[in-house]
Amino acid sequence: MNFKLYKKIIKDFLLRLQDIRFSGQVLFVIIVLMISWSGVKAIQTNYNLQKQILKLNEEIKLQKLENTNLALENQYYNSKQYLELSARQNFGLGFPGETEIIVPNNVAMSYIVPPPHNNGSNVSTVSNQLFWQRNIQSWIKFFLHQSV
Secondary structure (H helix, E strand, O other), rough: OOOHEEEEEHHHHHHHHHHHHHHHHHHHHHHHHHHHHHHHHHHHHHHHHHHHHHHHHHHHHHHHHHHHHHHHHHHHHHHHHHHHHHHHHHHOOOOOOOOOOOOOHHHOOOOOOOOOOOOOOOOOOOOHHHHHHHHHHHEEEHHHOOOO
């Protein structure tokens, strides 16, 4: 029974297509849809191209910053301060009248405070926690009226 109903609907539609006004409206709707689809595709293409342009502009800015950084680094390497420091460190040179004092390693290390040992305890300290973990714990203590 459904087949006869569908057949009748298709037959009525084909009969309506013979009317020039209805055919013109259908053709107009098809043309409008095609133009709209073309416009949407053009907008999508422009959006993708704009994203690429922005990405390339950011890369250009980054490259300019790196070039500026290298230029400043080259200026530093050509400065008198760097040449003096390099001569002191690499060649042991200094100004006339300066004396170099060499301190034995064991004497120098005796003045350094050793770092605290953790003896294998797995207790997490506040300094080992991430910022957001400390922040959440502080808020919980605040709302529960505990000392922070």
